[in-house]
Amino acid sequence: MNRPEFYEGLRGGTMVGLAAAPFGALFGALARDQGMSLGELTLMSGTVYAGASQMVGLDLFGHNVQAWLIVLSILAVNFRHILYSAAIARYVSEFSPVQKFFTFFFLVDPQFAAAAKRGEEGKPVTFIWYLGFALAIYIPWIAASIIGGLLGSLIGDPSIIGLDILLPIYFLGIVMGFRTRDNFLPVVAASAIASAVAYRYVGSPWHVSIGALAGVALAAVLPLRPETERDLATENGEV
Secondary structure, three states: OOHHHHHHHHHHHHHHHHHHHHHHHHHHHHHHHOOOOHHHHHHHHHHHOOHHHHHHHHHHOOOOOOHHHHHHHHHOOOOOOHHHHHHHHHHOOOHHHHHHHHHHOOOHHHHHEEEEHHHHHHOOOOOOHHHHHHHHHHHHHHHHHHHHHHHHHHOOOOOHOOOHHHHHHHHHHHOOOOOEEEEEEEEHHHHHHHHHHHHOOOOOOOHHHHHHHHHHHHHOOOOOOOOHHHHHHHHOOOO
């Protein structure tokens, strides 16, 4: 094992894990309030591993919705992860099938952003680095869910003490890291507008996937700079 790369990944993911932990605790508390056992909520955090989708699942559980509809709803909210996997595919193409399984399982929002940014900078996206980054988020998330389940009503709303701003600030920093890419401003603007409109008329957390799709759709039709097209052609062996 390449320990320096693993520790580098751990360091990179630690702050994200700490920022996400209060929301994991909130999920645990809400899950207990919905009647889930400590084992059930831990299993959900460990297998679904997606904060927005877990909250959607809780809401649907509370309304006695059929299981297939709950699964479909969670898949719909997590649709953006399919886009993430396509975006980082070129960086993980040499991974073994088992490594790819864990790569895509751990592919949450900050994991994608960190991997894509690392690849854009020309740094190797190795599995051991990726795993270190992932575990620094995954383990605190599950631990926080268990703590929330144990403490129950003692876990309050993170927004009361301002913790809800930590993840948005982190994600804004990630987005700005891509500001030199082609069509950055129109794509971000389209995604933001579509997300805001969806939030108003569709609701959370569906606005996340809708905003992502709007940005991807615009990026697909906008032309690239000539030098970018040449770089892509060279990379694909077309020139």
